[in-house]
Amino acid sequence: MDELYTRVSSATKQVLYQHMKDNNISLLNYNFNHFFQYCIKKYKIQVISHHFSNYKIEGLTIVDELGISFSYEIDNPKVKQNFTLCHELGHFILEHEGIYFAESIENQESLLEREANIFSAVVLMPDIVLLSKIYYNCETFQRVQNSLEVSKQALLFRLLDFLREYYPDKDSEIKQAIETYIEGNNASIYRLFHDIREQIIGEFHQFQPSLINQVKQRVRKVGFVTSQEYPDLLNQDNWKAIMDESINLKIWLVYNKGKSIAYVWDKEKFSDKEARKKAELQLLLM
Ligand SMILES: [Zn+2]
Numbered sequence: 001m002d003e004l005y006t007r008v009s010s011a012t013k014q015v016l017y018q019h020m021k022d023n024n025i026s027l028l029n030y031n032f033n034h035f036f037q038y039c040i041k042k043y044k045i046q047v048i049s050h051h052f053s054n055y056k057i058e059g060l061t062i063v064d065e066l067g068i069s070f071s072y073e074i075d076n077p078k079v080k081q082n083f084t085l086c087h088e089l090g091h092f093i094l095e096h097e098g099i100y101f102a103e104s105i106e107n108q109e110s111l112l113e114r115e116a117n118i119f120s121a122v123v124l125m126p127d128i129v130l131l132s133k134i135y136y137n138c139e140t141f142q143r144v145q146n147s148l149e150v151s152k153q154a155l156l157f158r159l160l161d162f163l164r165e166y167y168p169d170k171d172s173e174i175k176q177a178i179e180t181y182i183e184g185n186n187a188s189i190y191r192l193f194h195d196i197r198e199q200i201i202g203e204f205h206q207f208q209p210s211l212i213n214q215v216k217q218r219v220r221k222v223g224f225v226t227s228q229e230y231p232d233l234l235n236q237d238n239w240k241a242i243m244d245e246s247i248n249l250k251i252w253l254v255y256n257k258g259k260s261i262a263y264v265w266d267k268e269k270f271s272d273k274e275a276r277k278k279a280e281l282q283l284l285l286m
Helices: 003-022 033-042 078-093 110-125 127-136 141-148 152-166 169-182 187-194 196-205 211-222 235-246 272-284
Strands: 045-050 058-062 067-073 100-103 224-226 247-254 259-266
Touching: 003 033, 003 078, 003 110, 003 127, 003 196, 003 224, 033 045, 033 078, 045 078, 067 078, 078 100, 078 110, 078 187, 100 110, 100 211, 110 152, 127 141, 127 152, 127 187, 127 196, 141 152, 141 247, 152 187, 169 187, 187 235, 211 224, 211 235, 224 272, 247 272, 259 272
Parallel strands: 045 067
Antiparallel strands: 058 067, 058 100, 224 259, 247 259
16 A cells, blocks of 8 residues: 555645534535635635746746745646645645745656645545545546546546555556446446445544534525524633624523523524513523
């Protein structure tokens, strides 16, 4: 087994899967951009394009007093730009030491570059998404490639690396399965996925949305929740994060005779008074 691949892909999934769970992201409509934009915003990263006429630099990361910026070659095809941007994000999220990374064809063999490439491949094509699309939804190679906005080569290598992790001594079988899959026959790759599907799903479900995100998802749906559903809401240490992150959410507490209920509501859906009434009613029924 390739230890580097396993180590980096699992570090990538730690942040990516948590993000997917927190935001309840659809597996069949997955696209890297949601996670990418979230990171860009969170870390205030600037994304710009560049073009040098004399030499080819696929991508750049620069960290200086102005902040962090990623740039990509504007003449490259979109799929290549996507790969490069996720690669630059990899240097950042994997905390590679350095204030300057430049991607050219020559430097891709160094350890940090390989790590950033693995990060990029996993973010563009997560295990759980490949399983959903290829195994459960029986999508063709072409369709998977198009929907994830990657090149043919990127998907091919990703499948190869990914399946090798699970089947370290079935190299020729894996190659054969991918080859026939590209040609439009999914029987062999389907079988390979079949035997590892539970592992992939289990890994994904180890991650759960944080309290704040569970509450937010629920309030978005129904407009009102209380500490009867989420007892941790009674802990006021959690309040700030809930109010900070979304301007439409409010949180308050009602109490009577030693009992209390904390409640969160969407102020677009319920007025303060309405929300308080709902909470008092629950308190009465406790
Ligand atoms: Zn790099």
